[in-house]
Amino acid sequence: MSCHHRALPLLLSVWLLGALHSAGPAYTQETQYSARNPNRATPTQILESEMANIRASSAQLNARIQTAMEQLEEVARLTSEQDKQTQVDQLFFTLRDEVYSVLNKLDLNSDFADALNRAKEGTTVLKSWYERQPPDYPNREQSIAQLERAIQEYELIEERLNQSRALAQEKLSALMRQHRVILQEMKIGKVLDALAAARSVVEGLNAITQAMAVVEQKTQQTLKTAVPIAQ
Numbered sequence: 396m397s398c399h400h401r402a403l404p405l406l407l408s409v410w411l412l413g414a415l416h417s418a419g420p421a422y423t424q425e426t427q428y429s430a431r432n433p434n435r436a437t438p439t440q441i442l443e444s445e446m447a448n449i450r451a452s453s454a455q456l457n458a459r460i461q462t463a464m465e466q467l468e469e470v471a472r473l474t475s476e477q478d479k480q481t482q483v484d485q486l487f488f489t490l491r492d493e494v495y496s497v498l499n500k501l502d503l504n505s506d507f508a509d510a511l512n513r514a515k516e517g518t519t520v521l522k523s524w525y526e527r528q529p530p531d532y533p534n535r536e537q538s539i540a541q542l543e544r545a546i547q548e549y550e551l552i553e554e555r556l557n558q559s560r561a562l563a564q565e566k567l568s569a570l571m572r573q574h575r576v577i578l579q580e581m582k583i584g585k586v587l588d589a590l591a592a593a594r595s596v597v598e599g600l601n602a603i604t605q606a607m608a609v610v611e612q613k614t615q616q617t618l619k620t621a622v623p624i625a626q
Contacts, residue, residue, distance in 0.1 A: 498560065522546065573596045580592070
């Protein structure tokens with residue numbers, strides 16, 4: 396084996412910080428890379444950190460939804476029609492801001508999406524390297540299979556992320572449309588109908604937090620078995 400090939404396993408030990416548990420020997424988690432760069436996070440570490448931010452954003456939206464439902468009950472007890480309209484108007488603006496905040500976390504240019512892309516791309520590069528090695532290279536086929544599964548897992552997270560973003564955009568549009576309709580109903584005296592519609596719209600936002608929970612669950616499952624790639 397040439398000096399170049401003898402050096403490559405050492406390079407791989409720098410890249411592979413963990414292993415898929417489904418097959419094959421585990422790769423060391425203590426690497427020369429991390430020793431030389433103790434403060435430099437890998438894409439998978441960033442992915443885990445950004446997942447925590449998405450989780451926090453989802454929890455905050457959930458709290459806003461619960462608060463909004465309570466406020467709608469209070470609005471129903473107000474005697475002033477103007478106060479009712481003002482409260483509902485403010486409630487919808489607050490929810491819109493919260494959904495916008497969630498969309499920032501789910502955006503294609505978000506830190507989470509960036510870390511996800513880097514993790515997938517790094518894994519793809521490593522898989523391509525193994526594919527270029529001779530058939531008798533140690534653990535070649537096993538490593539290729541492991542890395543292919545990791546790529547598929549990242550793609551599933553990406554799919555879930557896209558679905559949650561599309562759903563959040565859809566719910567935001569509905570929120571904005573219903574905001575105008577509900578205020579108009581209140582102005583013409585259809586207060587009970589307006590409040591019932593408002594409750595339905597607010598409850599519908601729970602679908603966003605549910606979709607985000609799916610993203611979180613899939614991400615956590617993948618991080619337990621993925622091959623973190625240092626960059």
